Amino acid sequence: MEFLALSLVLAAIVLVLAGTIRTGVPPMPTSPAVRACMFTVIEGLEPRCIHELGAGWGGLAAALARRFPAARVIATEASPLPWAVCRLRCALFGPANLEVRFGDVMKTDFSDADLAVCFLCPPAMAKLASRLEDxxxxxxxxxxxxxxxxxxxxxxxxxxxxxxRSAVYLYRK
Known part of the structure; x- marks a missing residue:
């Protein structure tokens, strides 16, 4: 039994590390304080379609879907274990307007987005900047x-x- 538990923990660590190495971005949850600040910054917006680019474990995606119940929220994640956790959370606890996708955010079609949300490290943000522009x-x-x-x-x-002293930025194309 102990061997099985240890094996599962090691497998989880390997999956997270493999995803981090492949994407260059570790799964980083958004703290409740930052999430509250993000919602304050977007106060007054009523997006119909929201894309979270790099959804990690799914906490922010679920919060966005609850905050904007009339919106379609699409959470994309490329790391297998965080994606699986995000998908399971969504299946078990909803909300119904949240869709979880496995994929590379640099190859994702987000042309329908009224709001794109991201929490990626600087090298990934540099790549994402031109993708968002296009x-x-x-x-x-x-x-x-x-x-x-x-x-x-x-x-x-x-x-x-x-x-x-976390920063939150809002941009408009």
């Missing part, structure tokens, strides 16, 4: 947790009173 429709919003989008000018910026 792939988003005019007038779409981009909400970024912690890292700025190179080449884009934020229309709003906020800081969270947390250990890292």
């Amino acid at each position: 792939g988003l429709k005019p007038g779409a919003w981009v909400l970024s947790n912690a890292f700025a989008l190179p080449g884009w000018t934020p229309v709003k910026e906020a800081r969270v009173d947390d250990l890292h």
Whole structure:
């Protein structure tokens, strides 16, 4: 029994590490304080379609779907274990307007997005900047947790009173 438990833990670690090495982005959950700040920054927006690009474990995607019940929320994740957890959370607890997809955010079609949400490390944000420029429709919003989008000018910026003084950026295409 102990061997089985240890094997499962090691398999989980290997899956997360493999996904991190492949994508260059570890699954990083958004803290409740940052999530609250993000919702304050987008106050007044009523997006019909939201894409979370790099959904990780699914906490932010579920919160977005609950905050915007009339919107279609699409969470995309490329790391197998976080994707599986996100998908299971969605299947068990909803909400019904949340769809979880396995895939590379750099190859995802998000042309229907009114709001794209991301929490990716700086090298991934640099790659994503041109993808968003090419792939988003005019007038779409981009909400970024912690890292700025190179080449884009934020229309709003906020800081969270947390250990890292986390930044939240809102952009408009």
